[in-house]
Amino acid sequence: MNETIDTILSHRSIRKFKDEKLTKEQIHTIVQSAQQASTSSFVMAYTIIGITDESKKQALMEVSGQPYVKNNGHLFVFCGDLHRANVLGERAKNADHASITETIESTEQFIVTVIDTALAAQNAVLAAESMGLGACFLGSLRNDINKVNDLLNLPKHVVPLFGLAVGYPDQQPEIKPRPAIETIYHENNYLEDEKQAQFIGEFDKKLKDYYNKRSTNTRIDTWTEQMIRKYSNPQRLDVTPFLHSKQLNKR
Ligand SMILES: Cc1cc2nc3c(=O)[nH]c(=O)nc-3n(C[C@H](O)[C@H](O)[C@H](O)COP(=O)(O)O)c2cc1C
Structure with a gap:
């Protein structure tokens, strides 16, 4: 073990x-750490937007329904970004802009942008945690992805x-x-469903015990029940047409 592994685990x-804002230096270190993550073909297909405007924070909190979107030391919004590359293509005199746009709008490049953004974000979390800070990802901003898009003028x-x-x-x-x-973690082949079911059964017991005994928000629940609830309820189906409206994940 070492300090890095301790932080991760x-x-x-x-x-x-707490009601205390992050300093400019802390924000800088967190963003710099995000930037240092590996990135597919060095494309760095993301943009991180810090929200300091309280009215925008309020609006984002309303989208998410979660108070910690407003009450925190700093709020970042991680965006997949292929605009930067498209502008390069537009401006370069010798580039075939149509081909560049076609590439950018493919599913492959959409996967790249999501992976790059997630890797950068996890580096940001680890940097923050190593500094004694805490963090929470907020997929809840996709409760109204169009509204967030408009608020941030993307x-x-x-x-x-x-x-x-x-x-x-x-x-x-x-x-x-x-x-x-x-x-x-499986070696050489995907694990058989029977074995998987056995491990998940064991995990259900462990998680049930954790939910039952934790110091706050105790509940009776298992991972299986959570997943069944989650996947039985199709969510955020507006994301697909939204992505198409942004000319992403098209082909
Ligand atoms: C992409 C992503 C989106 C998430 N969105 C939310 C969210 O909107 N609200 C929330 O409270 N937690 C959110 N989480 C946190 C997860 O619920 C949490 O990581 C998971 O339950 C495991 O708990 P742990 O992080 O405490 O280990 C999100 C996590 C990820 C990776």
Whole structure:
């Protein structure tokens, strides 16, 4: 073990923050750490938008329905961004702009932008956590992806993927357990469904115990029940037409 592994294995999402803003230096270090993540073909297909305008924070909180979108040390919105590359193509005299746009609008490049953004964001989280801060990702901003897009004036080829609230923790939640490694790490072949079911059954028991005993928000639940509930309820189906309206993931 070392300090980096300790930080990674101590991760838990923080959803209640002290009323203290991050300094410019802290924000800079977090963003710089995000930027240093690996990036497919060095495309760096993301943009990070810091929200300091309280009225925008309020509006984003209303989209998410989660108070920690407003009450935090700093709010970042992580956007997949292929606009930057498209502008390069537009401006370069010797480039075939039509081909560049065709590339940018493909599913492959959409996958690239989502991966790049997520890698950068996880680096940001680790940087924040290593500084004694806490963080929570906010997929809830996609509850109304069109509204977030309009609030942030995002151009074509840029989409808000998720938010990240960072700040000084005002709670100390227990670390949420994970399933046995064998559930998600398979060697050479995908694991048979029977074995998978066995590992998940064991995890259900472990998670049920965690939910039952944790210091706040105790409940009776298992991972299986959570997933059945989640996938039985199709959500955010407006994201597909939104992506198409942004000229992404088209072919
Ligand atoms: C992309 C992404 C989006 C998430 N969106 C939300 C969210 O909108 N609200 C929230 O409270 N937690 C959100 N989370 C946090 C997860 O619920 C949390 O990571 C998961 O339950 C595991 O708990 P842990 O982070 O405490 O280990 C999100 C996590 C990820 C990776």
